[in-house]
Amino acid sequence: MGGRTPRRVRRVIKLLAFAFVVHVFVLPQIGGARKALSVLGSVNPFLVVLAVVLEMLAFLAYARLTQLLIPAEHRPPLRLAFGAVMASTGVNHVVPGGAATTAAVNYRLLGHAGVPAGEISFALGTQAIGSAVVLNVILWLALVISIPRTGFQPIYATVAAIGAVLIALFSAAVIAALKGREDFAAWVARLLSHLPGVSERQVLDVMVNLVNQVSTLARDRDRLRLVVGMAGANWLLDAAALWVMLTAFGPHPRVVGLLVAYGLANVMAVIPISPGGLGVIEAVLIPTLVGFGTPRAQAAVGVVAYRLVNFWLPIPLGALSYVAVERATSAERRRGFGRELEEQIDKVAGED
Structure with a gap:
């Protein structure tokens, strides 16, 4: 076992190094070497920096979303939530289909940081499904605006249908959970109990906790609005980073066309072919942007530059964030233990 793990680590590092080389040096050649070099020579450094800032703000919005989905009494500070988001994102960008590993890091x-496991489950589940629904709503709105102007493409129907099913299932589950909480929890528990090794009692306990938290969130309108707002801000800030990065290398891309390309790419990236949608997002973004009028060389170089910030940068930042959060929480646990010990000593001294 000890010999296998280093080999696996080395294999992952080699694959990432290969992907990085292809990503940085091969993809820009799609538009032709001369055109790519010409585009690189006209870069606006200020806009590149602005794109990096927007990307960090997108991660910050996602961290705030995580924070808002945790009840106030156990809510971690924003800096710890941000660190957890960066660390889990870094892992997700290294491990293909790394949902389980990402969840384990969170x-x-x-x-x-003191958040109970049940509340973490609710936050992560609601965050993932809710963000997907918000992304599909953004894509739908962009499609509604763009189709009369640019025409209909078959892929639009496929992605729109997937989005419609997702939104319908999510809405039905929320309505069922709110109208008959106990019945809905019991139905899900019975359904999942048919799986091997799954206990109906344990599933029921988890479902009751989740349904109660959904009900609490639905009743708190201000918090719910903030949750939806942060989910939207996360996607729109990320899309803005892409728009700014493309603009750094040439003329402004059309906003609606960019949102269609961005939405299609991120919906397709859900397929667990590669870590973080590497290759999938680029393969969808570049031709779709070209279809909406962005020059091919600009689209190729701009998307590669955007993905350097969106995909590659979180890997080292995630590693640093993991260490920082571990240190911060271990120090907090030591302080908490010290306070508890002092209280016990004072209590014993008072009894004497």
């Missing part, structure tokens, strides 16, 4: 870091 459970560890948020758990060390």
Whole structure:
């Protein structure tokens, strides 16, 4: 076992290095070497920096979303939530289909910050599904505006249908949970109990907790509005980073066309082919942007530059964030233990 793990790590590092080389040096050649070099020579450094800032703000909005989905009594500080988001994103960008590993990182870091496991489950589940619904709503709106102007493409129907099913299932589940909480929880528990190794009692306990938290969130309108707002801000800030990065290398891309390309790429990236949608997002973004009028060389170089910030940068930042959050939470746990010990000593001294 000990010999296998280093080999696996080396294999992952080699694959990432290969992907990085292809991503940085091969993809820009799609538009032709001379055109790519010409586009690189006309870069606006200020806009590149602005794109990086917008991307960090997108991650910050996602961290705030995580924070808002955790009840106030156990809510971690924003800096810890941001660190957990960066750490889990970094892992997600290294491990293909790394949802389980990403969840494990979140459970560890948020758990060390004092968040109960049930509340972490609710936050992560609601965050993932809710963000997907918001992304599909943004894509739908962009499609409604763009189709009369640019025409209909078959892929639009496929992606729109997937979005419609997702939104319908999400809405039906929320309505069922709010109208008959106990019945809905019991129905899900019975359904999942048919799976091997799944206990109906345990599932029921988890479902009751989740349904109660959904009900609490639905009743708190101000918090619900903030949750939806942060989910939207996360996607729109990320899309803005893409728009600014493309503009750094040439003329402004059309906003509606960019949102269609961005939405299509991120919906397709859900397919767990590669970590963080590497290759999938680029393969969808570049031709779709070209279809909406962006010059091919600008689209190729701009998308690669955007993905350097969106995909590659979170890997080292995530590693640093993991260490920082671990240190911060371990120090907080030591302080908490010290306070508890002092209280016990004072209590014993008072009894004497």
